[in-house]
Amino acid sequence: RLSWPAPSNPADAIDDAEFDLAVLDKLVDADPQTTIGAANYLLGANVHLGRALRARARRWLRRWTSADGLVDPDAAALAALGKHQLSKRSYSPTALQNFAACPYRFFLQAVHRLEPREEPEAIETLDPLTRGGLFAEVQYEILSALRELDVLPVTPEDLEDASGLLDERLDEVAAKWHEDLAPAIERVWLDGIEGIRADLREWLRRAADDPEHWRPEWFELGFGLSDRAQADPHSSADPVAIDGGLSLRGSIDLLERDPAGRIRVTDHKTGKVRAEKNFVVGGGKTLQPVLYALAAESVLKEKIYAGRLYYCTAAGGYEERIVEINDEARKASRDFVAIVKESLEAGFLPAAPDDRECDWCDYKRVCGPYEERRSKIKPPKPRLDALKRLRAMP
Ligand code: SF4
Numbered sequence: 001r002l003s004w005p006a007p008s009n010p011a012d013a014i015d016d017a018e019f020d021l022a023v024l025d026k027l028v029d030a031d032p033q034t035t036i037g038a039a040n041y042l043l044g045a046n047v048h049l050g051r052a053l054r055a056r057a058r059r060w061l062r063r064w065t066s067a068d069g070l071v072d073p074d075a076a077a078l079a080a081l082g083k084h085q086l087s088k089r090s091y092s093p094t095a096l097q098n099f100a101a102c103p104y105r106f107f108l109q110a111v112h113r114l115e116p117r118e119e120p121e122a123i124e125t126l127d128p129l130t131r132g133g134l135f136a137e138v139q140y141e142i143l144s145a146l147r148e149l150d151v152l153p154v155t156p157e158d159l160e161d162a163s164g165l166l167d168e169r170l171d172e173v174a175a176k177w178h179e180d181l182a183p184a185i186e187r188v189w190l191d192g193i194e195g196i197r198a199d200l201r202e203w204l205r206r207a208a209d210d211p212e213h214w215r216p217e218w219f220e221l222g223f224g225l226s227d228r229a230q231a232d233p234h235s236s237a238d239p240v241a242i243d244g245g246l247s248l249r250g251s252i253d254l255l256e257r258d259p260a261g262r263i264r265v266t267d268h269k270t271g272k273v274r275a276e277k278n279f280v281v282g283g284g285k286t287l288q289p290v291l292y293a294l295a296a297e298s299v300l301k302e303k304i305y306a307g308r309l310y311y312c313t314a315a316g317g318y319e320e321r322i323v324e325i326n327d328e329a330r331k332a333s334r335d336f337v338a339i340v341k342e343s344l345e346a347g348f349l350p351a352a353p354d355d356r357e358c359d360w361c362d363y364k365r366v367c368g369p370y371e372e373r374r375s376k377i378k379p380p381k382p383r384l385d386a387l388k389r390l391r392a393m394p
Contacts, residue, residue, distance in 0.1 A: 016045075059374055064383065068375070069104035069350040078347050084111045086341050090224045090239035090249040093287040099340050100284030100390050101357045107349040108363050116362045124185070126192035132270045134177050135196055135313075136253060139268065140230045141169040142204070143219045143254070153215045153256075154208040162208070163201055170197055199270075199313040206318055214256035214264065223299055224249025240298040242291065243330070244337030252292045255300075262305035264322075265292045269311045275321045280332045283354075283391040289323040290333050332393055339386045351375055352384055354391060 006013065006021035013019035020042070027035050043050045058067035066072060073081065083089060091110060098106040108114045126134075145165055146152050154162045174193045183189040221232040224239030228251060239249040254266040267288040275286050289307025297304050307329075309321040323329055343349055351371050358364060358371050380388070 020045075056368075060377070062377055062379065064350060064378055068378065069352075070107050070347055071350050073347040081111070081344065081347050085344055086337065087245045087247065090247040092250050093248070093291045094250075096291075096336075096340065097285050097287050099343070100354065100387070102351065102353040102361070103343060103349040103387065104351040104367070105353070105357070105361060105363055108366060111349075114363065114366070124188060126189070126195075128271055130177075130181070131192065131196065134173060135200070135270050136268060137230065138166070138170045138173050138196070138200060139203075139253070140219050141173060142166050142200075143216050145169060147216070153210065153213055154204060156208050159205060159208045162204055166200055166204055167197065170200060202314070202318065203312045212258055214258050216254055216256050217263075218252070218255040218300075220251050220253065221255060221296065221299060222251040223295055225251055234300065236299045240295045242294050242298075242333065242337060244334045245341060246337045248291060248295050250292065250295065252296055255296060263296070263300075263302055264306040264308055265289070265296050265304060266308045266310050267292060269309055269316055270313050271311070271315060273311050273316050273319050273321075275309055277321070278394070279321070280323055280329050280394045281336055283393055284336055284339075287336070289321070290325065290329045293323075293325045294330070294333060335393065336390065339390050342386060348383060350378075350383075352378070352387060 004021060004025055006018040006025060008022065008025070010019050010022040013022050023039060027038055043053060055067040058065045064071045070077075070081075095106065095110040098109055142162075142165060143152070146154060146162060151158050151162065170193070174196075178189065218232045218234055220228065220230045220235070222228050222235035224236070224247070225231070226237060228235075231251070235251075239247045242248050252265050253268045255263060256266065257263050275282055279286055281287055281290055286309070289309060293304040293307040296302075304325050306325055307323045311317060311319045351367055352375050353361070353372055355372070358367070361367075364371075378384075
């Protein structure tokens with residue numbers, strides 16, 4: 001039959017698959033009380049299927065089991081986790097942010113290194129990753145060029161020339177990306193580039209009008225990354241050690257100094273504003289301002305005044321979020337590191353998504369449906385206490 005390729009009577013099945021489908025068809029909408037055991041034969045039909053069905057069933061138990069993500073691993077699994085402890089390898093802030101959203105997502109992404117398969121598809125709009133990457137590359141190019149000309153910070157008098165230079169750099173970078181990506185629809189590509197041009201021009205104009213006169217000094221300051229084509233000469237090949245035993249890698253888009261000598265680090269964002277107005281680590285989900293600032297202190301051996309997210313496009317309304325690097329921020333970083341460290345050492349990285357985190361999660365295919373409902377019936381205390389504390393951090 002269309003959409004259910006099996007006869008209605010299991011006795012008419014011509015192979016095992018048809019038989020299973022014919023049996024299951026009758027059970028899907030049946031009253032479970034009247035059909036107990038009707039599909040029990042599946043548990044013995046195939047060893048992998050039996051294991052999968054048992055795991056599925058265990059996930060609905062009101063206690064934590066090994067089917068709930070990484071929970072109570074055996075000695076061999078714990079030993080394998082040894083090389084992923086915070087002190088043994090480096091992590092990026094983006095990977096660490098997954099922990100607060102869902103520890104199992106962090107585990108799948110940062111430890112198992114699972115990623116969604118890339119599907120080739122015709123470009124209908126510039127996807128956010130491509131747009132963000134191209135945007136950042138042009139920012140690096142234009143800032144480097146302006147530094148060479150010794151016209152940083154840009155002033156209103158220099159703006160016209162700087163904008164002309166910006167156009168040139170954008171055209172060069174866009175031509176290179178065009179060559180690599182071979183976009184299917186030329187019009188879409190051109191519209192995307194013009195959108196980027198408008199955003200970058202406005203970003204530059206706002207920089208020229210900055211009443212506080214922040215002067216860009218370092219761009220793409222990396223640490224622990226060896227494969228970057230664009231990197232500030234002050235970058236460190238090694239990851240940096242963050243208080244509490246975290247080894248951090250990453251690259252900071254921009255560091256600026258104001259006339260009073262204060263330094264701030266900036267992470268540019270090209271999407272919509274996601275961060276709250278006032279936060280420090282945003283419940284463990286917005287780590288860049290604090291962690292990048294601490295990393296910059298370690299690389300540059302200078303005190304950092306603030307970490308900043310700058311939503312530097314029309315989509316983000318050119319809004320900024322600033323986190324002052326004070327005692328509270330330093331303590332938040334230490335607390336965050338301690339919580340992740342304890343979880344990794346115990347090998348407890350369960351599927352415990354925060355509200356709505358499953359909706360757009362890349363790993364939904366791994367976890368299956370209903371994870372938010374299912375994880376809510378697991379005992380929260382005491383094993384999720386630290387995660388709850390982390391999510392409540394400002
Ligand atoms: S689908 Fe949900 S439970 Fe699974 S990893 Fe993603 S957020 Fe966690």
